[in-house]
Amino acid sequence: MNMDFEDRYRQIQALRPRYDCLLLDLDDTLYPMSSEYMVQKLGIEQSKIPELSNLLYKNYGTTMAGLRAIGYDFDYDDYHSFVHGRLPYENLKPDPVLRSLLLSLPIRKVIFTNADKIHAAKALGRLGLEDCFEGIICFETLNPVHKNTLSEDEDDFELEGFRQITPSRTEPFDIIEYFSRPNAGAALPRTPIVCKPSETAIERALKIANIDPQRTLFFEDSVRNIQAGKRVGLHTVLVGTSYRTKGADFALESIHNIREAIPELWESDDNAEKLRYSGKIAMETPVTA
Numbered sequence: 456m457n458m459d460f461e462d463r464y465r466q467i468q469a470l471r472p473r474y475d476c477l478l479l480d481l482d483d484t485l486y487p488m489s490s491e492y493m494v495q496k497l498g499i500e501q502s503k504i505p506e507l508s509n510l511l512y513k514n515y516g517t518t519m520a521g522l523r524a525i526g527y528d529f530d531y532d533d534y535h536s537f538v539h540g541r542l543p544y545e546n547l548k549p550d551p552v553l554r555s556l557l558l559s560l561p562i563r564k565v566i567f568t569n570a571d572k573i574h575a576a577k578a579l580g581r582l583g584l585e586d587c588f589e590g591i592i593c594f595e596t597l598n599p600v601h602k603n604t605l606s607e608d609e610d611d612f613e614l615e616g617f618r619q620i621t622p623s624r625t626e627p628f629d630i631i632e633y634f635s636r637p638n639a640g641a642a643l644p645r646t647p648i649v650c651k652p653s654e655t656a657i658e659r660a661l662k663i664a665n666i667d668p669q670r671t672l673f674f675e676d677s678v679r680n681i682q683a684g685k686r687v688g689l690h691t692v693l694v695g696t697s698y699r700t701k702g703a704d705f706a707l708e709s710i711h712n713i714r715e716a717i718p719e720l721w722e723s724d725d726n727a728e729k730l731r732y733s734g735k736i737a738m739e740t741p742v743t744a
Contacts, residue, residue: 473719474562474690476666479588479674479710480651481568481575492537493518497527503631510630514643516652516679517569524646526627532571535594539574549583552711557587560720566591567660567673569650592660597649651675652683661687672717674710678702692717 493499499507511521519534557564564587568575571594579585628644649656661668668688675681676695682702685691693703694710707716714721 472562474670474672476563476565476671477560477674478565478567478660478664478666478671478689480676480680480694481566481570481578491541492534493522496529496533496537497522506631510634514630515646515648516650517648520646520648520650521630523648524628524644525630526644531594531598531600535571535574539570539577542574544577544581547578547581549581551583554583554587556711556713557584562720563666564588565664565666566593567651567657568593570594572596590664592664594650596663597656597659652677652679654683654687657684657687657689672705672720 493504493507494501508518511518511525515521515524519531522529566575566579566588568591570578572591575591575593576585579588579591630643633643649659651657660666661671668684669690671689672692673681673684673689674692674694675684676693678693678700681691681693681700685702685704691703692705692707692713693700694707697706697708699706705716707713
């Protein structure tokens with residue numbers, strides 16, 4: 456191709472939006488109300504809850520995943536119903552500012568949460584954001600009860616060991632005692648639950664939603680989830696602080712600061728007409744040797 460065509464091609468590529476999808480966490484992945492479930496349903500001593508919750512969250516991403524890993528057996532729906540069903544949803548109010556920001560962006564927007572679908576739908580409804588997103592990737596998405604809920608394409612996706620269920624134990628694995636040893640050598644038990652910050656969970660979510668990580672902004676309040684997202688190729692936005700930690704490309708004190716922090720998201724709409732015009736010129740220009 457001649458230099459004129461090459462120049463126009465580079466111009467078109469420069470005008471093309473850098474991002475075509477926002478992947479957003481819904482809320483904190485560590486729910487304080489889970490401690491009540493641990494005491495009332497699993498019979499764990501109240502005095503052990505703070506340390507146990509911290510260790511489970513640090514090593515497994517969520518309290519729920521950690522409880523299953525160390526040997527507690529319970530119904531997932533019962534857990535979610537107990538934990539999320541007792542949250543003070545009445546404190547969540549409609550957020551017209553965030554709604555306006557989201558709707559003003561002409562790109563894909565997908566929720567990615569470790570929580571269950573009932574909680575996600577209820578929280579989004581209370582916030583008035585239920586129609587702002589293309590879809591929700593939640594606990595049930597990554598942990599289907601029945602295999603036939605997966606598409607044939609998803610059936611072939613390897614979970615890198617996460618299908619291995621923790622063997623039944625007469626007594627749960629004592630993770631507090633394990634970390635009290637000076638040199639704990641044995642590996643921690645695996646969890647059958649797939650969730651953030653597992654890179655497998657993030658990669659699977661991207662596959663299910665057909666999301667290109669190189670053209671996606673991943674919004675999270677968890678530094679560990681941000682760092683895992685960065686490792687799989689996502690552009691990352693840490694929400695809840697203005698301090699940009701390792702693995703975060705952007706840091707927002709509040710999600711409401713998105714326009715000030717990442718103005719190029721809105722500039723992509725202004726470039727759309729220029730892109731179409733430049734593309735038309737390039738296509739109509741003959742290629743010569």
